[in-house]
Each structure stands twice: as C-alpha cells, then as structure tokens.
Amino acid sequence: MYQPVQLSEDIFYIGVNDRRTELFENMWPLPRGVAYNSYLINDGKVALLDTVEIGQVEKFLKKIHAVIGDKPVDYLVINHMEPDHAGSVNIIRQLYPDMKIVGNKKTLPMVEGFFGITENLVEVKEGDELDLGSHKLQFFLAPMVHWPETMVTYEQTQKILFSADAFGSFGTLDGGVFDDEMDFSWFHDEMRRYYSNIVGKYGSPVQKALEKLSALDIKIIAATHGPIIRSHIPEVLKMYDDWSSHKTQEGVVVAFASMYGNTEEMAEVTARAIAEQGIRDIRIYDVSKTHSSYIISDIFKYKALVLASPTYSNELHPNMEALVNKLKHMAVKDHYLGVLGSFTWAGTAAKRLKEFGEELKWEIIGTPVEEKHALKKQKYDECRDLGEAIASRLKADR
Numbered sequence: 016m017y018q019p020v021q022l023s024e025d026i027f028y029i030g031v032n033d034r035r036t037e038l039f040e041n042m043w044p045l046p047r048g049v050a051y052n053s054y055l056i057n058d059g060k061v062a063l064l065d066t067v068e069i070g071q072v073e074k075f076l077k078k079i080h081a082v083i084g085d086k087p088v089d090y091l092v093i094n095h096m097e098p099d100h101a102g103s104v105n106i107i108r109q110l111y112p113d114m115k116i117v118g119n120k121k122t123l124p125m126v127e128g129f130f131g132i133t134e135n136l137v138e139v140k141e142g143d144e145l146d147l148g149s150h151k152l153q154f155f156l157a158p159m160v161h162w163p164e165t166m167v168t169y170e171q172t173q174k175i176l177f178s179a180d181a182f183g184s185f186g187t188l189d190g191g192v193f194d195d196e197m198d199f200s201w202f203h204d205e206m207r208r209y210y211s212n213i214v215g216k217y218g219s220p221v222q223k224a225l226e227k228l229s230a231l232d233i234k235i236i237a238a239t240h241g242p243i244i245r246s247h248i249p250e251v252l253k254m255y256d257d258w259s260s261h262k263t264q265e266g267v268v269v270a271f272a273s274m275y276g277n278t279e280e281m282a283e284v285t286a287r288a289i290a291e292q293g294i295r296d297i298r299i300y301d302v303s304k305t306h307s308s309y310i311i312s313d314i315f316k317y318k319a320l321v322l323a324s325p326t327y328s329n330e331l332h333p334n335m336e337a338l339v340n341k342l343k344h345m346a347v348k349d350h351y352l353g354v355l356g357s358f359t360w361a362g363t364a365a366k367r368l369k370e371f372g373e374e375l376k377w378e379i380i381g382t383p384v385e386e387k388h389a390l391k392k393q394k395y396d397e398c399r400d401l402g403e404a405i406a407s408r409l410k411a412d413r
C-alpha cells in the first residue's frame with residue numbers, strides 16, 4: 016500500500032526506487048541505486064508526467080491507483096523518451112486507451128518507432144499550453160539536454176518545473192523525497208557524476224536551456240531522477256551553470272595507469288610536490304580500479320589534471336586509453352594538464368597524452384616527464400618540478 020507524496024495541491028510524486036540495477040545505461044555503477052521519478056496531476060483532467068523504467072511498472076501502477084483510484088488518465092506528457100522514463104508508456108496506454116500522449120515533433124516519431132503508437136498523439140510546440148482545469152501546463156523544448164526530443168514542462172499555478180533529466184541525480188530517495196527532508200549535500204557528488212557522465216557532453220544546449228528557464232519563476236524543480244528541489248534552487252541552478260560552462264575549482268585529479276608500480280610512483284611524487292605548494296584538493300585515482308564515471312566527475316570539479324600511463328604495446332595503457340577517449344568524446348574544456356609516462360624500451364605514452372591535451376586545447380603545464388625503467392633522481396626531480404608548476408599555475412588564478 017502506498018501513501019502518495021504531495022508536491023502541492025493535486026500534484027503528486029509517484030516515482031519508484033531501483034536498488035537492484037547494478038549499472039545505469041548498462042555502464043555507470045549505481046552503488047546508491049537510482050530513482051525514476053514520475054508525477055501525477057489529479058485535476059479536472061488527469062495528467063501523468065513521464066513514466067518509469069519497465070521493471071518497476073507494478074509499483075508504479077499501484078502509486079497511480081493510490082492517487083486517482085479508478086479515474087482514467089487523460090494525458091501522458093512525455094518530456095523524455097529514454098527507456099528509464101518512457102519504458103512503461105505502452106502498458107499505460109493499454110490501461111488507458113483513450114489517454115492522449117503529449118510530446119513535441121521529435122517525440123512523436125519515437126513513440127511510433129519504439130511502441131508502434133500512432134493514435135491519440137498531441138504535438139506541442141515551444142510555449143504551448145495545456146489546461147487541466149485549475150492547473151495549466153506550458154511546454155519548453157530543451158533539445159540535447161539529453162536527447163533531441165527532450166523538453167521540460169512548467170506548471171504555472173504552483174510554479175513547478177518538471178525538468179526531465181536536467182537537475183537529476185543518481186541515488187535512491189530513502190524516505191526523504193524533497194531536498195529539505197534530507198542532508199542534500201549527500202547528493203552533490205552523485206548529481207555531478209550523473210551530470211558529467213550522462214549530460215556532460217551537451218554543455219552548450221544546457222546553457223541555452225538555463226537561459227530559457229531564467230525567465231520562469233520556479234518554486235519547485237521536479238526532475239526524473241533524484242530529490243525534488245524546493246529549498247536549494249539557486250544553488251542547483253548555479254551548479255548546473257558551472258558544470259555546463261566548464262567552470263572548475265582549484266584542485267587536481269591525478270589519474271594513473273600502472274601494472275607494476277613505476278607510473279604510480281611518479282604520480283605520487285608529483286602529487287606530493289603539488290600538496291607541498293599548498294594545493295589542498297588532490298585526488299589520485301588508479302584508472303584500473305576506480306570506474307571512470309567517478310574520475311570524470313572529479314575532472315568536472317577540479318581545474319587541473321595529471322595523466323600518467325606506461326607505454327603498452329606502443330600505445331597508452333588500455334584503461335587510460337578508455338578514459339582519454341571518454342574525455343575526448345565529451346569534449347571536456349578548459350583544464351590544465353600535466354603528463355607522466357613510463358616505459359622499458361620505446362616510450363609512447365607521454366607523447367600520446369600530450370597530444371590528447373592539445374587536441375582538447377587544454378593548457379599543457381611544464382614538460383611531460385617520461386622515465387625509462389625505475390624512477391631515478393633526474394626524473395624524480397622533473398616530477399617534482401611538474402608538480403610545482405601545476406600548483407603555481409593554479410595559485411596564479413586565485
């Protein structure tokens with residue numbers, strides 16, 4: 016039995032928690048699970064805003080029933096077609112055959128393509144309104160915040176923004192559903208990991224969407240993942256503004272690959288020199304141990320990055336190659352890069368890492384340090400010099 020959670024008069028959170036799925040998009044670890052949020056407006060007309068992942072549909076149907084009983088759903092607004100939100104569309108349509116599905120001109124072909132649904136579709140354009148009785152919805156397109164059809168829905172009476180994936184987070188809603196019912200700072204890291212890995216490539220569409228939303232008076236942000244935000248709205252908007260414009264804070268991520276410890280030693284020496292110069296936030300990651308989503312999340316947070324790799328079959332270590340490829344694919348901007356490498360007969364790794372930084376137009380700090388065999392005095396000193404140069408560059412920005 017479910018007790019629906021109310022956002023305001025007639026408006027309910029009917030989302031579900033998923034603590035079983037190991038990998039989001041079959042790729043990103045979910046140690047704290049994930050919530051699929053959906054909302055229901057029980058007005059003269061009943062409107063459902065997005066659905067949930069198909070595996071959770073039974074819980075979801077019970078929640079719908081708890082709010083509207085045997086009343087039918089009149090409208091299903093699809094803000095985003097990704098299966099973690101649109102997965103239950105077909106089942107909902109079968110239960111409510113007269114229900115109209117509301118989407119924009121990019122959504123509706125996807126509804127047909129994924130579900131074969133061609134009837135009772137309502138196409139909305141930028142700024143269109145839908146009157147439910149005492150509540151009125153208005154639609155704003157937000158293309159590529161995360162897919163091309165993504166839109167957001169603004170409820171005008173209570174000033175609620177149903178924001179799709181924007182402002183979402185990994186992590187389940189453990190009792191607390193609203194940001195002020197929990198220690199919201201606990202979600203910051205998972206919000207950034209969600210943003211950077213899922214939406215991070217689309218910084219400029221996010222900037223455009225933020226610009227558009229700045230014209231709205233928003234009292235509640237109701238995203239499709241993570242807490243419903245009503246007490247930290249300026250803070251969350253600022254976080255999104257910073258991440259999508261690649262604004263970072265002082266600090267260094269040191270990501271290394273190492274089979275036998277030589278490259279790791281170089282990374283440690285460099286990090287120590289950085290710390291001795293007064294930089295406090297330094298995070299060292301072994302790319303073979305920590306999932307890249309965590310490393311990428313911290314790269315979105317901190318200005319400087321040290322990449323360290325042994326040469327492996329005349330290339331980068333494969334796990335470093337994978338990280339670097341992801342960063343390229345996301346077109347991460349505006350970082351300082353230090354480079355370290357280790358080899359035994361012909362070094363290539365340092366050259367590759369430097370080329371990667373140049374391709375992304377990052378500022379390369381100092382000279383790449385590449386050691387043959389074990390770390391010896393001269394290269395040890397060069398690692399320290401590189402660390403000091405990185406610290407100086409960061410301090411020059413203070």
Ligand SMILES: Cc1cc2nc3c(=O)[nH]c(=O)nc-3n(C[C@H](O)[C@H](O)[C@H](O)COP(=O)(O)O)c2cc1C
Nearest residue numbers: 273274275276277278325327328329358359360361
């Ligand atoms: C599978 C494998 C492939 C390697 N390929 C190269 C290579 O192409 N060129 C080279 O100079 N060293 C190569 N090496 C040697 C390592 O780059 C070298 O031992 C390095 O110091 C290892 O760093 P680590 O101790 O951080 O793992 C290879 C080592 C392994 C295990």
